[in-house]
Structures are given as structure tokens and as C-alpha cells.
Amino acid sequence: xxxxxxxxxxxxxxxxxxxxxxxxxxxxxxxxxxxxxxxxxxxxxxxxxxxxxxxxxxxxxxxxxxxxxxxxxxxxxxxxxxxxxxxxxxxxxxxxxxxxxxxxxxxxxxx
Amino acid sequence: xxxxxxxxxxxxxxxxxxxxxxxxxxxxxxxxxxxxxxxxxxxxxxxxxxxxxxxxxxxxxxxxxxxxxxxxxxxxxxxxxxxxxxxxxxxxxxxxxxxxxxxxxxxxxxxxxx
Numbered sequence: 464x465x466x467x468x469x470x471x472x473x474x475x476x477x478x479x480x481x482x483x484x485x486x487x488x489x490x491x492x493x494x495x496x497x498x499x500x501x502x503x504x505x506x507x508x509x510x511x512x513x514x515x516x517x518x519x520x521x522x523x524x525x526x527x528x529x530x531x532x533x534x535x536x537x538x539x540x541x542x543x544x545x546x547x548x549x550x551x552x553x554x555x556x557x558x559x560x561x562x563x564x565x566x567x568x569x570x571x572x573x574x
Numbered sequence: 575x576x577x578x579x580x581x582x583x584x585x586x587x588x589x590x591x592x593x594x595x596x597x598x599x600x601x602x603x604x605x606x607x608x609x610x611x612x613x614x615x616x617x618x619x620x621x622x623x624x625x626x627x628x629x630x631x632x633x634x635x636x637x638x639x640x641x642x643x644x645x646x647x648x649x650x651x652x653x654x655x656x657x658x659x660x661x662x663x664x665x666x667x668x669x670x671x672x673x674x675x676x677x678x679x680x681x682x683x684x685x686x687x688x
Contacts, residue, residue, distance in 0.1 A: 467616075497676065497677075499679075504662070504682075504684070505681055505682065506578075506580075506664050506679035506680050506681045506682045507617070507664070507679045508679070509676055509677075509678055509679075512676055550616055550617075552616075552617075561607060561622055561630050561632065562607075562617075562619060562677060563619070564609075564616030564617045564618070565616050566614075566615055567615075567616050
């Protein structure tokens with residue numbers, strides 16, 4: 464059975480203090496790993512797709528990387544508007560087109 | 575290009591009632607997936623519709639059912655509501671091609687069952 468875990472559960476940073484969020488996965492035949500940002504009471508907003516180990520994607524202050532067992536979302540010099548829950552999801556050979564989501568990391572960036 | 579829309583935004587029902595939630599997919603997309611998200615948890619896959627047929631289902635009972643229409647919009651129906659059905663229901667649309675596809679989410683419908 465596919466499993467996705469995320470750590471830490473919650474993270475509090477000062478503005479400008481860089482850090483990384485972790486997504487560990489156990490799947491049979493990874494098709495893709497996806498990162499989303501979710502603000503309270505709203506739908507997830509798509510950030511990145513990673514398909515193979517070694518791949519990296521960047522967008523503004525965010526950079527996502529992928530290995531064979533985990534993915535990292537690096538946040539460089541975060542701002543208060545980066546505060547949100549960050550979700551990762553995997554798509555695998557086991558479950559066709561649907562996603563298996565992790566529980567998310569709640570990020571708070573203090574001014 | 576219009577994004578994914580859902581209606582209604584909020585809904586309050588009582589236990590035992592039935593509910594229908596609606597989703598309009600992003601233009602150009604042919605696949606709709608539904609997810610249930612309890613407070614503080616990640617979304618859980620309910621089912622997916624592709625070309626008006628169910629194309630995969632998660633671990634949800636048969637009282638959760640759905641439809642997809644020729645214009646790719648979709649409905650989620652839940653019968654015999656239970657208190658545990660209270661959650662944010664998310665619809666995601668995508669273009670099914672090859673082995674993988676990004677899913678784009680709507681704003682969700684917040685369902686409260688009393």
C-alpha cells in the first residue's frame with residue numbers, strides 16, 4: 464500500500480529564516496510526486512511536479528527536489544505570505560490516476 | 575481560461591439526509607476527481623470520472639456516488655449522511671494523457687452534518 468508521510472507536522476520560522484520540509488514516500492512504481500500549497504478553508508494550489516530522482520524545480524522562494532525515497536521543499540528567505548499548509552502527493556502504478564496525499568506541514572512565517 | 579469551480583460553498587445538513595455537490599472542471603480538462611478532507615488532514619481520494627465513467631475509487635462506501643456529464647462537469651452525491659461525513663469536499667480536474675497528470679483543485683465545499 465502506498466504511504467506518504469510529511470515532517471515536521473508544523474514549523475514556525477522568522478521572516479528570512481530558510482528551512483526545508485520533508486515528504487517521505489513508499490510506493491510501487493512512482494509516476495509523479497506533486498507539491499501543493501493550501502490556505503485555510505481553500506483548495507490546494509498546485510506548485511510542482513517531480514517525476515524522477517535527481518529532478519529539481521524552482522519557483523520564487525521555493526525549490527523542490529526528489530530522491531528515490533523522499534522529496535524536499537526548500538524555502539529560502541520566507542515571507543509571512545508563505546504561511547500555509549504544504550501538501551505532497553504521489554501518483555503510482557498501484558492507484559492509477561488518483562493521488563495519495565500526505566498529512567501536510569503547517570508553516571507559519573513570523574514578521 | 576476558467577479554473578475549477580464548485581458549488582455550493584457551504585452546506586449544513588442533518589444526519590440521514592442526502593446531499594449533492596457540483597463541480598465544473600477547468601476548460602480543456604476531461605477528468606474529474608473528488609476528495610474528502612477532514613480538518614487537519616490531507617485529502618482522501620473518493621473516486622475519479624473520465625469520459626463519464628468511474629475510473630478508480632478509494633475506500634469509501636457505496637453511499638458515495640457520482641456522475642460526470644458530457645461537458646466534463648461532475649456531481650458528488652452522498653446518501654444517508656453521517657456525522658463523520660462533515661469535511662471539506664474537493665474537486666480536481668486534469669487532462670488524462672499518458673501515465674501522469676497534474677490535478678488542479680477547486681475551492682471546495684464545506685459540508686457540516688448535524
